[in-house]
Amino acid sequence: MSTTTTPATPPSLSCPSHPLPRCVATTGPRYRCTVADSARRDAAERRASAAAATGKLDDGIGEEILSTHQESNFFKNAQWTPDGTCIVTNSEDNVLRTFIVPADLLSSDRSTPHTLTPYTSIPHPEPTTTFTIHPSFSLADPRTHLLLSAPTDHPIQLHSALSLSATTTTLLASYPLVHAPTEKHITPSSLLFHPGGTHFLAGSSNQIAAFDLSRPGSGPISTMATAPSRRQNRVVGGVGLRGIVSAMAISADGLLAAGTFSNNVGLYDQSGWGECTAIFSISSSSSPGDQNSHSNDSNDEIGGSDPAGTGITALHFSPCGRYLFVSPRQSDAILVYDIRVSGRRLGYLSGRAAHSNQRLGVDVTSTFFTSETGSRERIDVWAGGADGVVRVWKDAISGFSNGDGDTANDNDINEQCKGPTWSFRASEAGDSLGGVCVHPFMGGAVVATCSGERRRGWESEEEEEVVEEETVGRDKNEDRTSDSASSSSLPSPSPSSSPSSSPSPSPSPSPSRSPNPSSGSSPKQQSTHSQPPQPPDPRHPHHQPQPQPQRRQTRHPKFDNTLQLWAF
Numbered sequence: 001m002s003t004t005t006t007p008a009t010p011p012s013l014s015c016p017s018h019p020l021p022r023c024v025a026t027t028g029p030r031y032r033c034t035v036a037d038s039a040r041r042d043a044a045e046r047r048a049s050a051a052a053a054t055g056k057l058d059d060g061i062g063e064e065i066l067s068t069h070q071e072s073n074f075f076k077n078a079q080w081t082p083d084g085t086c087i088v089t090n091s092e093d094n095v096l097r098t099f100i101v102p103a104d105l106l107s108s109d110r111s112t113p114h115t116l117t118p119y120t121s122i123p124h125p126e127p128t129t130t131f132t133i134h135p136s137f138s139l140a141d142p143r144t145h146l147l148l149s150a151p152t153d154h155p156i157q158l159h160s161a162l163s164l165s166a167t168t169t170t171l172l173a174s175y176p177l178v179h180a181p182t183e184k185h186i187t188p189s190s191l192l193f194h195p196g197g198t199h200f201l202a203g204s205s206n207q208i209a210a211f212d213l214s215r216p217g218s219g220p221i222s223t224m225a226t227a228p229s230r231r232q233n234r235v236v237g238g239v240g241l242r243g244i245v246s247a248m249a250i251s252a253d254g255l256l257a258a259g260t261f262s263n264n265v266g267l268y269d270q271s272g273w274g275e276c277t278a279i280f281s282i283s284s285s286s287s288p289g290d291q292n293s294h295s296n297d298s299n300d301e302i303g304g305s306d307p308a309g310t311g312i313t314a315l316h317f318s319p320c321g322r323y324l325f326v327s328p329r330q331s332d333a334i335l336v337y338d339i340r341v342s343g344r345r346l347g348y349l350s351g352r353a354a355h356s357n358q359r360l361g362v363d364v365t366s367t368f369f370t371s372e373t374g375s376r377e378r379i380d381v382w383a384g385g386a387d388g389v390v391r392v393w394k395d396a397i398s399g400f401s402n403g404d405g406d407t408a409n410d411n412d413i414n415e416q417c418k419g420p421t422w423s424f425r426a427s428e429a430g431d432s433l434g435g436v437c438v439h440p441f442m443g444g445a446v447v448a449t450c451s452g453e454r455r456r457g458w459e460s461e462e463e464e465e466v467v468e469e470e471t472v473g474r475d476k477n478e479d480r481t482s483d484s485a486s487s488s489s490l491p492s493p494s495p496s497s498s499p500s501s502s503p504s505p506s507p508s509p510s511p512s513r514s515p516n517p518s519s520g521s522s523p524k525q526q527s528t529h530s531q532p533p534q535p536p537d538p539r540h541p542h543h544q545p546q547p548q549p550q551r552r553q554t555r556h557p558k559f560d561n562t563l564q565l566w567a568f
Contacts, residue, residue: 020424021447021566024105025114031452031561035069035093042095042121069093074452074561077359078435079131081161085139086119087448088147088161089435089563090131096122096149098161099563100139105446106567116563120163122170126152132191132200133161146172146213148200150188156202158216173216177202177209189261192248194271201272203245203258208272226258226266226276241266241279247314251321255339259312259326267342280343282326282335283308307333307348313359318379319366323397325381327362330355334362334383334393336400346400347416349393353385358453360384361436367443380444384426384433388451388560391420424566427451431560445568451560 031038069092076090087099097118105114134146139162147161155174163170177186188202188209202209202220206227209220227240243262250256256272259265267278309328316325323346326335332355333348354360361384366377381393399418426433426449435450 021568023113023564024110024446024567025102025116025565027099027116027563030117031073031075031091031563033073033561035071035073038073038091038093038095042123046121072452072455072561074431074434074454075450075563076434076452077131077361078437078448078450078563079133080437080440080448081133081137081139082135082440083138084440084442086137086161087437087563087565088131088133089450090128092452092454094124094127094151096124096128096131096147096159098122098147100162101565105565114565116565120161120170122147122149122159122161122163124149124151124154124157126154128152129187129189130191132193134197135193135195136197137161146197148191148193150191150202152187153185154187155185156188156191156211158213175211175216176219177204178219189244189246190248190258192250195250195254201248201256203248205244206240206242208245208248208258210272224268224272226260241276247312247327249315249317249324251317251339252319253321255317255321257315257317257324257339259315261311263308263310263312263328265312265315265324265326265337267339278339278342282312282328282345307331307335309333310357314362316362316364318364318397320377320379323379325349325362325364325396327354327360327383329357329359334381336396345416346397347418349381349383349396349420350417351391351419352383353387353389353391354383356386356432356453358386358432358434360386361433361449363436363438365438365444382436382438382444382447384436384449386432386453388425388427388430388433389423390426390433390436390447390449391423393418394421426564426566427560427562429560435563447566447568448563449566450563452562 033041071092073091073093076092078087078089080087085101087101089097089099091097098120099116100119102114104110128149128151131147131149134144134148136144137146138144142160142162145160145162147159149157149159151157155176157171158173158175159170160172161170177188178184179186186204188204190201190203192201192203194200198213199221200211200213202211206225208224208226210222210224212218212221215221225240226245227242241258241260241264243260243264245258246261247259248256250271254269254271255277256268257265258268263283264279264281266276268274268276307328309331311329312326313329314327316327317323318325322338322340324337324339326337328335332352333350334352335348336346338344338346352360361382363382365380365382367380368375368377378395379397381396383391383393385391396418400416426436429451431451432453433449433451434453435448437448438444439446439448
């Protein structure tokens with residue numbers, strides 16, 4: 001039995017048949033700052049925009065309690081709107097931002113990338129775990145500019161993704177999801193609109209709640225328990241989808257797939273309104289309670305790591321609806337399942353480089369092409385890694401199944417592995433790619449990526465350099481050369497020369513310090529740099545003010561925190 005090992009490095013970043021993409025739009029260094037700096041800048045811009053709209057300066061408009069967080073303001077996720085005209089992002093500063101894509105994005109006349117600036121910023125009181133965009137979103141119809149978000153410990157919020165004015169609130173409605181015994185708000189870990197856009201689903205711990213979009217302020221119209229209660233488990237037993245529902249997806253045939261952080265997947269009919277058809281675990285590749293299902297426990301390792309990871313972060317159906325792609329965290333693999341054989345894994349896509357608890361971007365696209373054998377559909381998988389590299393698996397399903405759809409040989413699962421076809425680096429600093437999404441209508445011609453990761457203690461990541469000030473007072477020091485030379489022979493007026501203290505064994509250094517402290521000739525002069533500075537005595541007749549060292553802080557170049565659009 002052959003063993004497949006995940007490569008330590010991605011394949012060649014440049015391929016003759018796949019040239020490197022060019023960046024056509026970017027946010028640049030705008031968000032390469034702390035959360036506090038970004039909050040101050042956004043508040044100032046809102047005040048300026050409100051003043052331009054009303055004709056008067058009102059300090060109360062846009063005034064907020066600025067964040068004091070010193071973490072980097074990185075992008076957590078990015079999504080295209082269904083019409084492909086806008087991109088919505090979620091950032092560390094609890095703000096959802098909508099960027100309108102320039103109309104001349106692919107113009108060949110430009111030599112530099114477009115600069116992306118947010119059209120609308122939607123601040124939230126707490127971190128937003130997930131958000132989703134209305135499936136009928138159209139830039140020309142303001143009624144469809146709907147966006148659902150789930151801030152922590154708050155009701156689910158419905159916002160307008162494109163606000164017409166800086167003084168107009170974007171909040172349109174809210175939908176509470178409350179735990180009845182404690183009256184505490186339940187924070188969903190996943191949100192999903194129904195294809196029709198009239199209802200939406202919210203996944204949380206051991207339940208999926210369904211809401212009617214036309215009933216703002218009301219709770220769920222139905223709640224489906226994904227796992228039996230403790231009493232039911234004791235009385236009648238049973239197997240359920242246990243854990244926090246962290247990801248959901250609906251196929252073209254109306255089949256709902258729900259994944260949990262406990263590595264379980266459940267399939268439900270009628271877009272979640274019907275019965276549960278199957279539940280299986282990706283850790284064992286078998287359905288709980290199914291004695292005849294095939295288990296791959298002995299071969300569930302890729303280079304010494306479990307391909308199932310520590311929890312499901314994303315689910316994607318293939319456009320044909322036959323295959324389900326499961327993306328776990330802390331795993332270098334994307335697992336591929338044929339839903340016609342529930343719980344049977346066809347194989348996995350290796351080399352993802354996603355050993356991180358952060359949700360990393362994954363997208364699935366399809367292209368129809370004509371070959372010698374006829375016309376068929378090609379499924380491509382795009383995934384971002386924790387190393388800042390986007391990897392692409394072209395024709396990801398080929399090799400996992402025969403032409404008639406039968407599964408391949410399951411007894412040699414390690415041979416059911418496929419590495420990336422090609423890749424490119426989207427983050428020069430090597431930051432994690434929290435968002436990788438392909439334009440919905442351009443067939444892989446335009447891809448959006450967002451980079452960044454949480455870094456605590458921004459100051460510790462800066463390069464701090466102490467530079468002696470040589471320009472300030474340089475002319476004065478040159479004019480006082482004779483005075484400085486005469487004063488160097490006098491005792492220093494430091495507290496150590498006072499009668500109450502012990503006499504110093506050597507004379508103190510002169511007030512005119514050398515630009516390079518480490519090159520001093522006397523041991524006393526070198527030791528003064530490791531001791532706390534002593535205040536000078538202005539009463540001394542030859543006292544001269546010391547030039548203060550200038551502290552220069554340089555931003556570390558490895559922080560990206562950038563939204564970029566790539567053209568192929």
